[in-house]
Amino acid sequence: MSAHNTVENVAVLELMVRNHPGVMSHVCGLFSRRAYNVEGIVCLPVDDGGQSRIFLKVGEEERLDQVVKQLEKLSDVLHVNRHQDGHPVFADLQQYFHA
Amino acid sequence: MEEMTGAQLIIRTLHKFGITTIAGIPGGANLPLYDALHQFPEIRHILARHEQGAGFIAQGMARSSGKPAVCFATSGPGATNILTAIADAYLDSTPVICITGQVPLSMIGTDAFQEVDVYGLSIPITKCNYLVRSVEELLRILPEAFHAATSGRPGPVLIDIPKDVQLAHITVDRLPDLPEPTRPSAPSETDLHTAAQMINQAERPVFYVGGGIVHSCAGKAARRFAEKACLPTAMTLMGLGVLPPEHDLYMGMLGMHAARSTNIMLDECDLLIAAGVRFDDRATGKISAFCPDAKIVHIDIDPAEISKLKQAHLGLVGDIRATLEQLFPLIAERQINGWNKRVRNLRAEYPFFCDENFDFASPYGIIMRAAEIVGDRAIVTTDVGKHQMWTAQVYPVNRTRQLLTSGGLGTMGFGLPAAIGAALQNPDRPVICFSGDGSIMMNIQELATLAEHNLNVKVVVLNNQSLGLVRQQQKLFYEGHYVASEYNHTVDLAAIARGFGLKSFDGSTSMLLDELLSVALQSEGPALITIPIDIEEDVYPMVPPGAANSVMIGGKYECA
Numbered sequence: 001m002s003a004h005n006t007v008e009n010v011a012v013l014e015l016m017v018r019n020h021p022g023v024m025s026h027v028c029g030l031f032s033r034r035a036y037n038v039e040g041i042v043c044l045p046v047d048d049g050g051q052s053r054i055f056l057k058v059g060e061e062e063r064l065d066q067v068v069k070q071l072e073k074l075s076d077v078l079h080v081n082r083h084q085d086g087h088p089v090f091a092d093l094q095q096y097f098h099a
Numbered sequence: 100m101e102e103m104t105g106a107q108l109i110i111r112t113l114h115k116f117g118i119t120t121i122a123g124i125p126g127g128a129n130l131p132l133y134d135a136l137h138q139f140p141e142i143r144h145i146l147a148r149h150e151q152g153a154g155f156i157a158q159g160m161a162r163s164s165g166k167p168a169v170c171f172a173t174s175g176p177g178a179t180n181i182l183t184a185i186a187d188a189y190l191d192s193t194p195v196i197c198i199t200g201q202v203p204l205s206m207i208g209t210d211a212f213q214e215v216d217v218y219g220l221s222i223p224i225t226k227c228n229y230l231v232r233s234v235e236e237l238l239r240i241l242p243e244a245f246h247a248a249t250s251g252r253p254g255p256v257l258i259d260i261p262k263d264v265q266l267a268h269i270t271v272d273r274l275p276d277l278p279e280p281t282r283p284s285a286p287s288e289t290d291l292h293t294a295a296q297m298i299n300q301a302e303r304p305v306f307y308v309g310g311g312i313v314h315s316c317a318g319k320a321a322r323r324f325a326e327k328a329c330l331p332t333a334m335t336l337m338g339l340g341v342l343p344p345e346h347d348l349y350m351g352m353l354g355m356h357a358a359r360s361t362n363i364m365l366d367e368c369d370l371l372i373a374a375g376v377r378f379d380d381r382a383t384g385k386i387s388a389f390c391p392d393a394k395i396v397h398i399d400i401d402p403a404e405i406s407k408l409k410q411a412h413l414g415l416v417g418d419i420r421a422t423l424e425q426l427f428p429l430i431a432e433r434q435i436n437g438w439n440k441r442v443r444n445l446r447a448e449y450p451f452f453c454d455e456n457f458d459f460a461s462p463y464g465i466i467m468r469a470a471e472i473v474g475d476r477a478i479v480t481t482d483v484g485k486h487q488m489w490t491a492q493v494y495p496v497n498r499t500r501q502l503l504t505s506g507g508l509g510t511m512g513f514g515l516p517a518a519i520g521a522a523l524q525n526p527d528r529p530v531i532c533f534s535g536d537g538s539i540m541m542n543i544q545e546l547a548t549l550a551e552h553n554l555n556v557k558v559v560v561l562n563n564q565s566l567g568l569v570r571q572q573q574k575l576f577y578e579g580h581y582v583a584s585e586y587n588h589t590v591d592l593a594a595i596a597r598g599f600g601l602k603s604f605d606g607s608t609s610m611l612l613d614e615l616l617s618v619a620l621q622s623e624g625p626a627l628i629t630i631p632i633d634i635e636e637d638v639y640p641m642v643p644p645g646a647a648n649s650v651m652i653g654g655k656y657e658c659a
């Protein structure tokens with residue numbers, strides 16, 4: 001993790017997606033093939049399970065616009081919300097991530 | 100209410116959506132689909148000889164018409180074989196719908212016979228893809244797939260359908276309807292006015308147009324636009340045809356194999372009006388040095404293309420035709436001025452090729468003579484290599500959808516099956532395919548498909564006994580180390596074509612090339628013509644890969 005990417009100022013993208021077995025492949029595949037940095041990912045189904053919410057911690061200040069536009073092109077992605085200054089979901093999970 | 104199988108539902112829905120021809124190859128996992136075709140003679144099935152051929156036949160239909168086309172492959176190897184054609188369609192935004200058979204649902208994930216994860220494999224090369232998990236889902240997925248393939252920026256869709264889903268029964272009220280294409284967003288009035296102001300105030304504007312113009316049927320609108328503002332117009336490989344070569348504003352292709360004049364013009368421009376283009380590296384050269392002094396107005400239907408590689412000063416997201424039509428009344432009429440004269444002088448100084456060196460037996464000579472014989476109505480396809488670039492440089496492409504070529508993926512083997520698809524779609528037009536002795540080998544089995552359907556396709560092989568474009572790179576950038584780029588074994592392509600049941604003509608046994616071309620190209624039905632070309636004939640000018648477009652090698656321009 002580079003120095004300026006402290007937990008606080010890394011943008012978090014919040015996605016609403018159609019929940020089916022291929023959706024994680026689509027989202028993760030996009031990040032790997034376009035070489036976007038993702039530093040964290042949380043995904044759980046919402047309510048009845050027809051949709052899921054995905055939080056992505058994205059280390060891409062410069063290209064964030066491009067990342068969002070590419071995500072919006074995925075047919076299973078219904079909505080993308082930006083949290084420019086991070087999101088507490090990752091802070092809350094931090095306790096489970098100590099060696 | 101009617102009961103039918105999933106396979107019948109698919110075939111009948113495809114027909115309802117306007118599909119009358121499907122290219123493919125059967126196998127265990129898609130046999131129910133083929134059985135449904137048995138009861139449905141309204142759809143003509145074209146049996147390709149390799150699934151990649153089927154994919155490119157569908158592409159030939161789609162690219163020449165702008166309408167979606169369908170191809171079939173079975174699970175496992177059938178599906179993996181077709182993927183190259185799907186990736187090719189993805190990079191050139193072509194609406195192809197590929198339907199693959201899959202092992203039954205209960206066996207997915209067990210390494211069953213001919214099971215491969217086609218859904219996973221196709222994620223990065225399709226606009227969207229599906230693994231159908233129940234017969235009911237077909238009612239939603241089929242219309243969705245067509246919608247995705249054709250609306251906004253077009254692209255391929257893959258639908259993987261397990262065999263048991265094809266066999267399952269379903270009762271339907273009515274077949275699904277083809278959804279209306281979504282209306283694309285339109286740029287704001289303010290942005291349109293800003294764009295017009297930038298155009299009206301520019302001193303050295305250039306219009307840079309690409310495949311997006313073709314997809315949005317904006318050819319005429321683009322031409323009117325260019326004419327009103329007197330915009331010198333450079334085209335990407337995919338945009339060729341927007342302006343015909345004899346047009347005053349025509350500047351041909353830009354980039355790696357552009358005329359020097361075109362790249363110099365781009366270097367000097369102060370405004371780049373980019374429409375339906377994606378700043379591909381073959382067009383821009385080193386991107387940081389592309390149009391260094393220009394402001395950029397970028398028009399595209401895909402918001403993700405704006406500022407993807409080069410920051411646009413103004414992005415207009417919307418349908419290109421609609422956008423150009425809205426801009427039209429806002430832009431000022433401009434007469435030929437100093438800039439146009441400068442461009443014209445550049446053209447005179449650095450023409451596309453030099454009349455003096457014009458030799459009928461040269462690649463340029465052959466391509467131009469062939470064009471003359473087949474006439475303006477002909478559709479042209481190419482494979483990939485020098486012959487492709489020579490064709491792009493000098494073939495008189497007078498309208499969009501006239502030249503079909505693999506741009507983004509650069510797939511050798513595209514030309515012949517794409518020509519078959521174009522001929523199936525346009526039975527009233529002649530089709531000519533320029534190929535190389537390397538590329539023709541990559542889908543040569545489709546000569547059988549061509550002969551079987553007796554289509555009006557002429558395959559012209561510019562035969563230089565080598566993988567020419569690769570050899571040229573070795574000559575220029577690898578000190579002439581010709582490793583694996585020369586064919587030391589000669590094959591008799593004319594005899595091979597005859598073996599497939601085609602007429603064939605061999606330029607090496609005939610002194611009268613002109614006569615040979617006339618007879619061969621005017622003969623009825625399909626034919627293959629192989630013409631020997633000097634192995635040292637290269638494509639010039641050339642921008643070295645990774646260099647700025649101002650660094651151009653070669654091209655003999657010191658003629659009187």
Ligand SMILES: Cc1ncc(C[n+]2csc(CCOP(=O)(O)OP(=O)(O)O)c2C)c(N)n1
Nearest residue numbers: 484485486509511535536537538566567568
């Ligand atoms: C499927 C595929 N494999 C490899 C390449 C790399 N490649 C680009 S051009 C070329 C040579 C093409 O030779 P040929 O078809 O004879 O055309 P020529 O350049 O000689 O006109 C090769 C191997 C490619 N574009 N596509």
